[in-house]
Amino acid sequence: MYWSDHLRRQSRAAPRTRYEAAILNRLQQRPLLGLLVNPFAMTFRAMELDGGHLRLTRRGLTSSVSLEAISAAPLVQKSAVGATMTVATAERNFVMRGLGYPDAYAFAEEVKSAWIGFNLSALEREADRLLRVHRAVAELAKPARYPAACELAPLLSDARALETSLLSKLQPDAIGAEQAERVALVRSFTADPGTMRTSAIATFVPAELERWKDFFDTIENKPLTPEQRLSVVVDEDATLVLAGAGSGKTSVITAKAAYLVKAGIRRPDEILLLAFAKNAAEEMSERVEARSGVPLVARTFHAIAYDIIGSVEGSKPALADHATDDLAFTNLIKQILKDLVHALSAVSKAIIQWFAHFLVEPKTEWDFKTKHDFYTHIEKQDLRTLQGDKVKSYEELQIANWLYENGIEYEYEPDYEHKIQETGRRDYCPDFRLTESGVYIEHFGVRRQKMPDGSERLITAPFVDRDEYLAGMEWKREVHAAYETTLIETYSFERQEGCLLTALAEKLALHVTLKPRPAGTIFDRVVELKQVDAFSQLLGTFLRKFKGGGYNVADCETKSERLKLGNRAKAFLAVFAPVFTEYQKRLGGRIDFEDMILRAAHYAETGRYVSPFRHILVDEFQDISQSRARLVKALKVQHPDARVFAVGDDWQSIFRFAGSDIHLMRHFGHEFGGSFNGETGVHRTVDLGRTFRSIDQIAFAARSFVLKNPAQISKQIVPAGKATEPAIRIVMTPKNEEKKKLGEVLASMSARIDPANTASVLLLGRYRFLEPDMIDLKRRFPRLHISFKTIHASKGLEADHVILLSADSGRMGFPSEIVDDSLLALVSPEEELFENAEERRVMYVAMTRARHTLTILASNSRPSSFVAELNKDPQYGIATGGGGGQTAHECGECGGRLLDVRGQDGRIWYRCEHVEHCGNLLPACSSCGVGLPRHPDGSAEAKCNCAATYPSCPECKDGWLIERFGRYGAFLSCVRYPACTGKAKISTNMTGVGATKSKR
Secondary structure (H helix, E strand, O other): OOHHHHHHHHHHHOOOOHHHHHHHHEEEOOHHHHHHHOOOOOOEOEEEEEOOEEEEEEOOEEEEEEHHHEOOOOEEEOOOOOEEEEEEEOOOEEEEEEEOHHHHHHHHHHHHHHHHHHHHHHHHHOHHHHHHHHHHHHHHHOOOOOOOHHHHHHHHHHHHHHHHHHHOOOOHHHHOHHHHHHHHHHHHHHHOHHHHHHHHHHHHHHHHHHHOHHHHHHOOOOOOOHHHHHHHHOOOOEEEEEOOOOOOHHHHHHHHHHHHHHOOOOOHHHEEEEEOOHHHHHHHHHHHHHHHOOOOOEEEHHHHHHHHHHHHHOOOOOEOHHHHOHHHHHHHHHHHHHHHHHHOHHHHHHHHHHHHHHOOOOOOHHHOOOHHHHHHHHHHHOOEOOOOOEOOOHHHHHHHHHHHHOOOOEEEOOOOOOOOOOOOOOOOOOOEEEOOOOOEEEEEOOEEEEOOOOOEEEEOOOOOOHHHHHHHHHHHHHHHHHHOOOEEEEEHHHHHOOOHHHHHHHHHOOOOOOOOOOHHHHHHHHHHOOHHHHHHHHHHHHHHHHHHOOOOHHHHHHHHHHOOOHHHHHHHHHHHHHHHHHHHHHHOOOEOHHHHHHHHHHHHHOOOOOOOOOEEEEOOHHHOEHHHHHHHHHHHOOOOOOEEEEEEOHHHOOOHHHOEOOHHHHOHHHHHOEEEOOEEEEOEEEEOOEOOOOOHHHHHHHHHHHOOOOOOOOOOOEOOOOOOOOOEEEEEEOOOOHHHHHHHHHHHHHHOOOOOOOEEEEEEEOOHHHOOOHHHHHHHOOOEEEEEEEOHHHOOOOEEEEEEOOOEOOOOOOOOOOOOOHHHHHHOOOOOOOOOHHHHHHHHHHHOOEEEEEEEEEEOOOEOHHHHHHHHOHHHOOEEEOOOOOOOEEOOOOOOEEEEEEOOOOOEEEEEOOOOOOOOEEEOOOOOOOOOOEOOOOOOEEEOOOOEEEEEOOOOOOOEEEEEEEOOEEEEEEOOOOOOOOEEOOOHHHOOOOOEEOOO
16 A cells, blocks of 8 residues: 555545644744844744655745655654754755644644655656566575676666665655665665675576576586586686687587577577687587587588678678688699789889898897897798898898899809908808809998097997907908909998998999899899799788788878887888788689678678577687677677677687787677676686696696787686606707607607507698608508697697697797787787797697607707707706707807707717807717716816816817917917917926826
């Protein structure tokens, strides 16, 4: 019964006189009492109830207070000098003093009745709405469905609208305990919806897990893990399941699809199950139906996009021939390059300039702090000139290629034409000799430094001895002057000042005639050098990301300036722009996969395609591209309650060349999340953690390795088992012995297998050309099931034993120096700042194919930086084997490694790993013939492990003194002579000096 009914009955039961009615509706201060308690009219003298308002009078002025604003029933207090009545609102209290108590009490009751009636009337008008909202909020105490943000956002919006229009104005005392309790619950939700939603989720999840326990126990051959079960029942606007290698992600997707249908959450036609490969989609469809009986068809992104286009346009456009063939796509790019070189002079010049001067990253010795770092960089870059020579610096590469472009025949580092006697130096080999004119070119690595007094001086790179280098420059000048040969000098400061090649042209003008080679001829030479293949792959990767991300060339130019990528980016874009234009032209009326995805996304965004899908499940989410993400978002946004459920592993994101963008997974919430209570990007992440594949040593080592990049999402790993012996081995292979070492490793594996058993062995290579003779290996090792895959092709595979082939350094090594080209940052939302970020993930994929053992074969002289890292850090628990366990010695000349090599005479020598740059060469100890004498800090002796000792060389870090004989008799000189000229006289107590054995 509402108060209005009660009041109406009261009104009928007790008719009032005209005088009583007036008294009830108006209250006046008594004159005499007013003089006593309110002589200066500080409080109100009169109140009148006028419909929905109270009129209050003081000093002839009238104020008005609505019944809606009154926060409590009027309060009447009795005193010796009359009664006081207080009417309270949220802002202030309205007070009247000097009242007759009976009048005040009767008026207060009248106001109270009107106030209650007003509140109940307002409540009655919104009774159905309040009932609906209250019921929905109350159900959060025991939700029947996962309380996703998209489900509760409309409820919160409705509740807050009700709060504003009604609930905030209702007074609990005016509406009764039952109604007040309902209002309080709804107001509690509007005040702190986040806490209430969190509590609802905490209630729902364990109850749902228990409710579906039998389903989770039987949906797969083995019961699902706790993490897998949680990922199925969590149903946020956007849910990301982090599925590490071997964690059972396919089981999760299968269970999720079946759960949605069996729980009555979705019909099969409301679920879109997306895979990247056709065979993966087919396998998923079959698995879902076989395990759950749910007829759900999984599709690839291209299949759904093609269907969308067909439904809107009435027919499906023809697909470009190269759309399904990566090799054909790369070959098309190569053909476009070739055709542009022969057809357009301006474009041909840009293309040739790229190959001549920007193919490699233009860093010089000035960009590095140590010789070792510089030499390592140079070796990775493979500085091969257009003539085919391998040079020692980027600036030498520029000079050599300029000479080749302009038809000037030259020799690189030839022997000087005159024999120079008794110098104590190596034979002199100038940088260049021009064949026709006989002119020599020396490029000097010096820059100009402005001094405080305004003068200039020449300086060298940080790790170069300036005085020694300048002395060498002067010696070379003296040689050419003495033998009257022409020397042209170039300098690093000329490149720094942007005039290296123009200055060279001016200096050579008197000596040579330029005969520029045609662009087509130079391009054919580039093809011969196999430099076009890698560049075409880079162009192809860039093109796909460029189209998929909706970029334009102007955007890329602006970004290159912001990222300070310099002239190399400008040179690249000068080639890419015409290549892209020609590529689009050659598509004709056909479409490629990027067009297909983008067109479908456009139709979904504009509403020309109406999506039936309310749940979008995406497999291998780490491989998603910008265009695919755009399509998913366009489908999701069509329905306010649509969800995205993504399963992937950012540690296995290795398909950037195909357009994948790891940032979409790293910023999953921002890209796909919902909104709730002013918070955007609402999503849930579930880490599967457990692996069913790799044992602990491999699983933990792979995790530690990939997480060296702090941008990777951290995940916990529960391994499949515990290793009883070292599970990861690195085997160093001497030059030309790769095949032999592989055979030894396989023989060792075969010998350890029980005669009644077999084992699977997966050979992995970074590139297809690393595949060994598989027929021969299978014949030699019949108890091993041996297969070969590239690492990229091995995704999803596993084997008892994995052997990684040729983990070597170099541009086509592992890590590949091609894949992580900084130019790709121009078509990525964020630059991957961590060095070799994608290649590190490729290595993780290789490591996690193994169940029991992982063996890595690496060049003894050119090991990969990954191998060096694994060997250096004891946390990886790496074992060395197969002849690779030599002691590491640091080269005193450059900081690289000294490697033992066997000379033609059978003797052992120690040579710097940077053999083409450093040249440090030391003989083994003359006493044992194997060890390398080393210098303990501050010691005057070089000591070998065999206990032999030698006097230290006073000039170099690595050498020691041995006895030699000259025209004046015996003397001591460095074993590194002539590279080092350190020497000493033989004192009387050093006669016959050589190796001496320490007493033990």
